[in-house]
Amino acid sequence: MTTTSLTKSRGAGRAGDKVFSGAALAAGCLILAVLFGVALFLVVQAIPALVASPDKIQGGEGFFAYIWPIVIGTVIAAIIALVIATPVAIGVALFISHFAPRGLASGLGYVIDLLAAIPSVVYGAWGAAFLAKEISPAYDWLANNMGWLPIFQGPASATGKTILTAGIVLAVMVLPIITSLSREIFLQTPKLHEEAALALGATRWEMIKMAVLPFGRPGIVSAVMLGLGRALGETMAVALVLSSGALTASLIQSGNQTIAAEIALNFPEASGLKVSTLIAAGLVLFVITLGVNMIARWIISRHKEFSGAN
Amino acid sequence: MSKRIDVKDLNVYYGKFLAVEDVNINIEAKSVTAFIGPSGCGKSTFLRTLNRMHEVIPGARVEGEVLLDGDNLYGPGVDPVTVRSQIGMVFQRPNPFPTMSIRDNVLAGVKLNNQKISKGEADALVERSLQGANLWNEVKDRLAKPGSGLSGGQQQRLCIARAIAVEPQVILMDEPCSALDPISTLAIEDLINDLKDQYTVVIVTHNMQQAARVSDRTAFFNIAGTGKPGKLIEVGDTHTIFSNPTQKATEDYVSGRFG
Numbered sequence: 199m200t201t202t203s204l205t206k207s208r209g210a211g212r213a214g215d216k217v218f219s220g221a222a223l224a225a226g227c228l229i230l231a232v233l234f235g236v237a238l239f240l241v242v243q244a245i246p247a248l249v250a251s252p253d254k255i256q257g258g259e260g261f262f263a264y265i266w267p268i269v270i271g272t273v274i275a276a277i278i279a280l281v282i283a284t285p286v287a288i289g290v291a292l293f294i295s296h297f298a299p300r301g302l303a304s305g306l307g308y309v310i311d312l313l314a315a316i317p318s319v320v321y322g323a324w325g326a327a328f329l330a331k332e333i334s335p336a337y338d339w340l341a342n343n344m345g346w347l348p349i350f351q352g353p354a355s356a357t358g359k360t361i362l363t364a365g366i367v368l369a370v371m372v373l374p375i376i377t378s379l380s381r382e383i384f385l386q387t388p389k390l391h392e393e394a395a396l397a398l399g400a401t402r403w404e405m406i407k408m409a410v411l412p413f414g415r416p417g418i419v420s421a422v423m424l425g426l427g428r429a430l431g432e433t434m435a436v437a438l439v440l441s442s443g444a445l446t447a448s449l450i451q452s453g454n455q456t457i458a459a460e461i462a463l464n465f466p467e468a469s470g471l472k473v474s475t476l477i478a479a480g481l482v483l484f485v486i487t488l489g490v491n492m493i494a495r496w497i498i499s500r501h502k503e504f505s506g507a508n
Numbered sequence: 509m510s511k512r513i514d515v516k517d518l519n520v521y522y523g524k525f526l527a528v529e530d531v532n533i534n535i536e537a538k539s540v541t542a543f544i545g546p547s548g549c550g551k552s553t554f555l556r557t558l559n560r561m562h563e564v565i566p567g568a569r570v571e572g573e574v575l576l577d578g579d580n581l582y583g584p585g586v587d588p589v590t591v592r593s594q595i596g597m598v599f600q601r602p603n604p605f606p607t608m609s610i611r612d613n614v615l616a617g618v619k620l621n622n623q624k625i626s627k628g629e630a631d632a633l634v635e636r637s638l639q640g641a642n643l644w645n646e647v648k649d650r651l652a653k654p655g656s657g658l659s660g661g662q663q664q665r666l667c668i669a670r671a672i673a674v675e676p677q678v679i680l681m682d683e684p685c686s687a688l689d690p691i692s693t694l695a696i697e698d699l700i701n702d703l704k705d706q707y708t709v710v711i712v713t714h715n716m717q718q719a720a721r722v723s724d725r726t727a728f729f730n731i732a733g734t735g736k737p738g739k740l741i742e743v744g745d746t747h748t749i750f751s752n753p754t755q756k757a758t759e760d761y762v763s764g765r766f767g
Contacts, residue, residue, distance in 0.1 A: 391603055395605075395616070396564060397561055397592055397597035398620060399589050399590070400589070408605065409605065412605070504608070
């Protein structure tokens, strides 16, 4: 009876399939539910601050006037971190994946991964107690020699606890993330493409420009975005390093503030509308992160045809 | 613009392991030379030493001389990058750069070697190279599309166009048809026939009929057993190798009575 033997199926195998697909579906739904829950919490808790009359909000000029300086501060700190960290991280990743002898490469990779495991409060303490002091002479020099640029306008902070210091500390913190991911991506460049470049008479650096970097481009964008996510949301390090204040263009004076540090510093003593205001600030940070990730997706998808995934 | 290659007493090592032993062979200019032999006999390894591509593998090194019209590729001060721009290579699996358009793939090597060329020159070179690879008519309307969108046979011809765009002296082909269907294979074989008017071509192949069809001279490599080095057993006119070889091993291999 061929028909019955075809319609009969192995009971156990099918059950395993169902359990697995059920578990995968549940995990997927759970992630969405958690994300939605967080968003809902932020929106509901933030509404009082968003609809309150302007004079009741801290600063007395409404939520928008309160939030925009610290949004700018957050973005400035994150941009400083990425501008410093991205080239260094890609350079280190390339060194590990394509230049260093094997023994050195694995040792270096291990050290970089270890950097990612250091708690942020340690980075903050290091930034506040050591880096800020050591770097303030450099700020004096910048103020004296490049002071005509608004971002280096003097007088430089005597303590060195500025947004630039915070950005540098953030750069050190996001460096291992970008490095580790980029290294993995560079190592995955198909040997075929590297050999194609070399066989055309490319030097090692030309081979990297021709085969490794274009192939790794979407991965590099993702790595930078993960680093950016950490830089935007980093709280402890900024709270410890930055001597905060009003929004200022100069990066080497004390002043500026980031959303995450603002929330951390004020939340313990906050009550009533102040809590709502801080949660609304958190909502803004959430939206910024979401926007950044969407832009990153868009950048990656723009070059899909040439990604090498086909 | 094609040069001959003379190999003298060449040994190839991977670390301490002797992979290919004592090869002496003369490869004539403007001709097709085929390397045949069983898997693992070192013919691909040997091919890679002809443009120093074996150096990509850590620990690989050679002893002996490879002379390109008398100039030793392994002489002191010789840059492997220069060697490879003179001796091009086509690989087993088609490997156009997936992140580049068809046009940029053809120009990839040229942009390395003489940095700046005008758009007009570039257009002419792209057309000439793709014509030379018998691919122009199939892709002329989609030069800006990614090279990875072509069929396997077209991709391989794109790789050949990329190799000839830099006007090398010699083109090495490492089993260029092993990943292709019979029709694409035929297209590549026709192309090899055209290429020998201008270039010295060396091809490694598993397919004896292919060696018989495309080559002027054939070299037979063999290996005594696992762990033993590969050796060049016999080299001669393709017709002689297939009909009247001097070595018993060659005769067994080409007649299919092997192993």
